[in-house]
Amino acid sequence: MGITMNEIADMCGVSRGTVDRVLNKRGGVKSDTAQRILAAAESLGYTRKTLAASMPVSASVQYRIGLLINATGHPYFTDIMAGMLTALENLLSQNITGIVKMSHGFDVEQQLRQLDEMLQQNVDAVALTPANDPRIADKLREFTSRNIPVVIVSALLDNFDYFSFIGCNHYLSGRIAAGLVKQILSPGSKIAIMTSTRKMAGVSRRVTGFTDVLQAAKQNYQILPPVECFDDDAIAYKTVSSLSQKNHDIDLFFFAAGGYSGAYQALEDTGLLGKCKIIAFDTSEPNVFHLTHGNVAALLNQHPTEQGRQAIQQIADYLLKRSVPSSKETYMPVEILVDESFTNTV
Known part of the structure; x- marks a missing residue:
């Protein structure tokens, strides 16, 4: 079964109507939101002539990044995905695209199936929020045994030697x-x-x-x-x-x-x-x-959007330049917010 507009809407944190307006070129949507929706639709394999016409034309795709995000519809993980998609938008001209998988509530069996699908699709790298389960670690070792870098985002995974971790301390x-x-x-x-x-x-x-x-x-x-x-x-x-x-x-x-x-x-x-x-x-x-x-x-x-953006950028730097992060752990600063943080002042 093909991907639906509702699934694209859930990923991007917008309504189905907003997705419909973007994919059918009806206008009335902010540019950054529209680009995020287009990138999500392409990553999920949504097929429409209008979509193909909307995306920039590039040379043959050389690299594909597998993205696996859990807790579909959860605002925090939606923000992580938004950061990933924004980074991917900026990489389309450099022959990098994404294959997106979404799981629900750290469902281990579902994540294992989706990781198997990524192996079959020959992804060049993976960024994911994993369930903390030994079976997930074992499955990801199949990726590293093939020299496929694995970036862990936000959710820690015990007993696994990742390419890098990006998230909160x-x-x-x-x-x-x-x-x-x-x-x-x-x-x-x-x-x-x-x-x-x-x-x-x-x-x-x-x-x-x-x-x-x-x-x-x-x-x-x-x-x-x-x-x-x-x-x-x-x-x-x-x-x-x-x-x-x-x-x-x-x-x-x-x-x-x-x-x-x-x-x-x-x-x-x-x-x-x-x-x-x-x-x-x-x-x-x-x-x-x-x-x-x-x-x-x-x-x-915890700056989830920036977590997602940096995860993709680190992978892109490695795929394009063979650049390795200076540290295996990138910790986002913890920002304390109070009522006044959301008060508009002149």
Whole structure:
């Protein structure tokens, strides 16, 4: 079955109507958005005469980069993909294109199938957000055994020797979040943690960094066991509701990963929204909304779009120039955002 406009829309974080306007040349779409949609459509193999006419004509394609992004529809990973597609747009004239695969919720079996497809398609490099599973590491060793560079983006993978890693220093980011907590909470306060899944080694390290700092502090914080939401709003609503009903005296929630909309709704329904403090990661729409409406104390930004852009650029530098990154790890700075960060001033 061919790729659909809905799938292109999900990848680019736009509506199906916007995709339709771009692919059928109806206008009314910002240039950068239109180019991102065209690049996504080409990478996914969407075939239309109008699309072919819209893309720049280049010589025969020499290099193909396999892109595998998990958590389809998740704003954070959508931003990573947007950065990748923007970088690919700038490389079309240099005979580099992308083959895009999207998985859901770190589904290991799905990722394994998609990686097999990439091997069959003879990709020249891979950039992915992997599930942290030994089978994924074993599969990726098939790529490295063929001298195909593998760039890991954002999501850590244990026991694998990657070409490079681009993302957040997860342990440090947890420590930074805990440093904020020490500034705004009094001794003895009760803290709840919402995380995604143990399949994400990076988020586990973030939680470890967070708890290490607070357990070493002299304020005697009460830290509840983390609850998993699997980046799913429905699961986040259920788990946060249950936790809130059992602990009406929670002073702060630390949202270490996604499922934000469900979590905020749960806090509102249980009467804790606006009463407890919240520190969260990422500049997704619900996070920014609740920050600017006084329900969130601070957000921590990991710059996902730049992560995606740099991943593709590193691969391109290697394919075109055989240039290797000066360091195998490229860490994005953790940016602390407060309400005033989103205030327009003259």
